[in-house]
Amino acid sequence: MEEPMILPLAGVEAWCEEGAWPWAEEHRAAIDAHWARRTAESPALYNGRVLICCERRVEDGILKVRYRESDYASFLAMRDLDFPPGSAGNCFAMAALQAADGPYLLGIMGDHTANAGRIYFPAGTPDPGDVLPDRRVDLAGSVSRELLEETGLGEDDVVIAETWTAVFHGARTALMRPVRSPLPADVLRAQIDAWLARQEQPELAGMHVVRAPADIDSERMPYFTQVFLQHLLDGPR
Numbered sequence: 001m002e003e004p005m006i007l008p009l010a011g012v013e014a015w016c017e018e019g020a021w022p023w024a025e026e027h028r029a030a031i032d033a034h035w036a037r038r039t040a041e042s043p044a045l046y047n048g049r050v051l052i053c054c055e056r057r058v059e060d061g062i063l064k065v066r067y068r069e070s071d072y073a074s075f076l077a078m079r080d081l082d083f084p085p086g087s088a089g090n091c092f093a094m095a096a097l098q099a100a101d102g103p104y105l106l107g108i109m110g111d112h113t114a115n116a117g118r119i120y121f122p123a124g125t126p127d128p129g130d131v132l133p134d135r136r137v138d139l140a141g142s143v144s145r146e147l148l149e150e151t152g153l154g155e156d157d158v159v160i161a162e163t164w165t166a167v168f169h170g171a172r173t174a175l176m177r178p179v180r181s182p183l184p185a186d187v188l189r190a191q192i193d194a195w196l197a198r199q200e201q202p203e204l205a206g207m208h209v210v211r212a213p214a215d216i217d218s219e220r221m222p223y224f225t226q227v228f229l230q231h232l233l234d235g236p237r
Contacts, residue, residue, distance in 0.1 A: 004169040004224040006231050010061030012164050012175060014091070014137035016128075017068055021052050023087045024074035034080065035073035044112040044201070047073045051126040051137065053091035056173055063166055063175070065091050067137055069128055076114060089171030093139040094123035095147040096165075096176045096232070097158070099185035103211040104229065105192070106221075107150055107204040119208050119220045121176070122150040143177045150203050152195035157181065169224035176228060185209050 024031060039045050051067040052075060058064070068088075078087045097105045107122055109115040124146040130138050144160065147153050161178040181188050189207045196202040210216060213233055216226050 002170065004167050004227045006228060007058070007166045007168065008061075009058075009063050009164040009166055009175075012063045012065065012139055014063075014065040014067065014126075014139055015135050016051055016131045016137050017054070017066060017135070019068065021054070021068040021070040021074065021088070023078065024052075024070045027074075027077070031074050031077040034077040038076060038080075038114065042112060042114060042116070045072075045076075045114055047071050049128050050075050051128070051130070052078075053089040053171075053173065056089070056091055058166075063164070063173075065137070065173070067091075067126065072125075075125060083171035087171075089173065090125060091173040091175065092123055092125050093143045093146075093175045093177060094121040095143050095160075095179040096121050096228075097147070097151075097153075097179045097181065099188050099209075100180070100182050101184040103185040103209050104232065105185065105188060106208045106210065106225070108206045108208055108220075110201075110203055110205045112201065113203060117205075117220055118222070119217055120222070120225060122147045123174075124149075139175060140177065143179070147179065151192045151207075153181070153192070165228075167224045167228050169222075169227075172222075172224060174224055174228070185211070 049069055050072050052070050053065055054068050055066040106119050109118045126137055126142050130142045132138055144155055159180045165176040167174040192207050196204055210229055216229050
């Protein structure tokens with residue numbers, strides 16, 4: 001697979017089309033068998049509705065994304081099969097959370113999740129709740145929602161930038177939104193950890209702080225996340 005490409009964007013325009021996702025209809029038997037295997041391993045998995053990226057293109061610095069709605073089982077099968085030709089892709093928004101003193105904070109996924117032990121910025125695959133009445137997909141709203149659901153940080157706790165940076169890696173498109181906390185990293189991590197401890201079944205098992213390249217975990221972080229963090233650490237702080 002090619003190296004990730006990092007591209008600052010002038011904007012993002014995303015919308016959800018009506019109709020079924022053809023790949024899921026064509027591969028339903030294989031999807032159901034894969035889902036049975038995954039839920040046997042992780043019984044807490046929930047087959048909710050998500051948005052699949054069926055088209056992406058950049059025009060004049062603006063990323064234009066077209067989605068179709070499908071079920072999580074279909075998305076997971078596509079992803080676990082490494083996005084087979086003719087399927088589609090995953091375009092998702094991430095909260096690139098930075099503390100006041102410079103370090104970045106990422107979440108460690110809980111054991112009950114589909115990505116147990118993996119380390120990501122707060123994020124989630126868009127779902128029908130992100131679709132506005134005019135069929136536009138509110139990816140900025142997805143960032144705020146996922147940040148709150150995963151860390152307990154609301155919009156009053158952080159400053160969320162208006163800018164986007166896209167990280168393209170194969171069929172994955174990570175849309176990074178800078179999020180800045182007024183708290184230093186150690187205090188912020190302690191606050192989030194305390195919030196997680198009060199939740200019945202939090203999505204995250206804890207937080208991972210990245211202060212320097214040595215903190216980039218090559219085993220548990222997706223490769224595009226590693227490359228993006230190195231990009232951040234190499235640039236102005």
